[in-house]
Amino acid sequence: MNMITFESTRTSTIKSSPSMAVSMAAKAMRARGEQVIDLSLGEPDFDTPSHVVEAAIGAMRRGVTRYTGPDGLEELRAAIVSKFKRENNLDYAMDEISIGNGAKQILFNAFLGTLEPGDEVVVPAPYWVSYTDIVILHGGMPRVVPCGVEDAFKITPERLEAAITPRTRWFLFNSPSNPTGAIYSARELAALGEVLKRHPHVAIMSDEIYEHIVCGDVPFTSFASVCPELKERTLIINGVSKAYAMTGWRLGYAAGPKALTKVLNKLQSQSTTCPSSITQVAAAAALNGPQDFVVNAVAEYKARGELVTRGFSEIPGLEVRAPEGAFYLFPKCEAYIGKTTPDGAKIANDTELASHLLTVGKVATVPGAAFGVEPYIRLSFATSRENLGIAIERIGEALARLR
Numbered sequence: 001m002n003m004i005t006f007e008s009t010r011t012s013t014i015k016s017s018p019s020m021a022v023s024m025a026a027k028a029m030r031a032r033g034e035q036v037i038d039l040s041l042g043e044p045d046f047d048t049p050s051h052v053v054e055a056a057i058g059a060m061r062r063g064v065t066r067y068t069g070p071d072g073l074e075e076l077r078a079a080i081v082s083k084f085k086r087e088n089n090l091d092y093a094m095d096e097i098s099i100g101n102g103a104k105q106i107l108f109n110a111f112l113g114t115l116e117p118g119d120e121v122v123v124p125a126p127y128w129v130s131y132t133d134i135v136i137l138h139g140g141m142p143r144v145v146p147c148g149v150e151d152a153f154k155i156t157p158e159r160l161e162a163a164i165t166p167r168t169r170w171f172l173f174n175s176p177s178n179p180t181g182a183i184y185s186a187r188e189l190a191a192l193g194e195v196l197k198r199h200p201h202v203a204i205m206s207d208e209i210y211e212h213i214v215c216g217d218v219p220f221t222s223f224a225s226v227c228p229e230l231k232e233r234t235l236i237i238n239g240v241s242k243a244y245a246m247t248g249w250r251l252g253y254a255a256g257p258k259a260l261t262k263v264l265n266k267l268q269s270q271s272t273t274c275p276s277s278i279t280q281v282a283a284a285a286a287l288n289g290p291q292d293f294v295v296n297a298v299a300e301y302k303a304r305g306e307l308v309t310r311g312f313s314e315i316p317g318l319e320v321r322a323p324e325g326a327f328y329l330f331p332k333c334e335a336y337i338g339k340t341t342p343d344g345a346k347i348a349n350d351t352e353l354a355s356h357l358l359t360v361g362k363v364a365t366v367p368g369a370a371f372g373v374e375p376y377i378r379l380s381f382a383t384s385r386e387n388l389g390i391a392i393e394r395i396g397e398a399l400a401r402l403r
């Protein structure tokens with residue numbers, strides 16, 4: 001018999017996105033008629049602003065329906081260049097911009113385009129679920145630096161220094177952070193920059209996709225704006241998914257040295273060619289147009305963030321740090337590990353705790369293990385305050401049933 005193996009060795013080294021898996025499980029429960037509240041997925045629950053939708057319709061009517069170059073429409077690149085100037089006081093030339101089908105694809109292209117086998121990427125944990133798998137897929141070795149709630153979920157200059165080796169290719173970090181909501185202040189970024197200045201072989205990838213979603217007192221700062229000497233080896237990753245509720249449109253962008261954007265564009269030309277031309281016009285409208293949608297959405301996230309911080313802090317045994325940005329709460333749940341469910345099953349880790357919250361509490365969450373630290377659970381508050389109120393109650397009750 002002819003045995004065909006469909007999965008390559010390379011692909012077998014990674015797993016499917018765990019947050020997507022939880023959300024699929026929640027959807028399946030809903031399809032069976034169960035009233036599940038899904039706090040597992042990181043996407044805005046608002047509709048894309050109508051002027052952005054109109055711009056896309058206009059693009060279709062005008063016949064902007066063909067391939068674009070791999071670096072995208074000039075009008076989009078110009079919108080990105082002026083966004084960096086206006087919001088971050090950063091000067092980029094048109095050929096220092098790259099676009100992709102979501103920020104995720106830019107990360108993919110950046111590691112595909114730069115890593116040699118065995119190259120190391122320093123990643124503070126908790127990290128966004130896809131970082132380490134994308135690095136591994138491209139032959140790299142994530143060097144994970146755990147930064148728990150006791151560290152305010154942030155890497156210190158000393159720990160960064162200790163993690164850098166002659167094989168380090170990249171330092172990859174995310175602020176505001178998914179899954180913790182932590183934001184690095186300008187001072188903290190400058191201190192990390194001092195370390196990186198001493199290691200000229202290390203490039204910096206700064207994932208700034210939650211830039212606009214700031215809920216606390218720490219303002220967002222773009223890494224390259226406080227470390228101008230490092231701009232020439234920094235790749236800023238950003239996109240329209242989170243700020244403009246455009247997750248399904250698939251448009252991410254990056255700014256960095258021309259030698260790197262050239263590599264990204266070459267990969268783009270041989271993979272998806274370009275993001276949808278219609279999406280590109282819509283993204284330009286989002287970046288150039290009125291920003292009141294963002295202001296209103298952020299005000300709502302802020303109110304929800306306060307609601308969940310208060311609600312979950314009141315549940316005994318959960319250690320809650322108020323998020324400074326993004327739309328996630330990441331409580332530590334150590335007090336519940338080792339406890340027993342009413343059926344006599346022992347909760348050995350946060351994955352089993354999340355599973356208990358789903359089956360008994362009917363709330364979908366993502367375990368800390370997916371983000372490289374345990375024991376925590378991630379709760380997305382990109383859903384209505386009503387849902388959040390119910391989720392707080394249900395989680396409280398489900399946890400109270402553990403002995």
Ligand SMILES: Cc1ncc(COP(=O)(O)O)c(C=O)c1O
Nearest residue numbers: 042102103104128178239241252
């Ligand atoms: C930290 C972070 N970076 C990048 C992305 C990818 O965003 P997109 O591919 O939709 O632009 C996400 C999405 O969840 C994210 O949370």
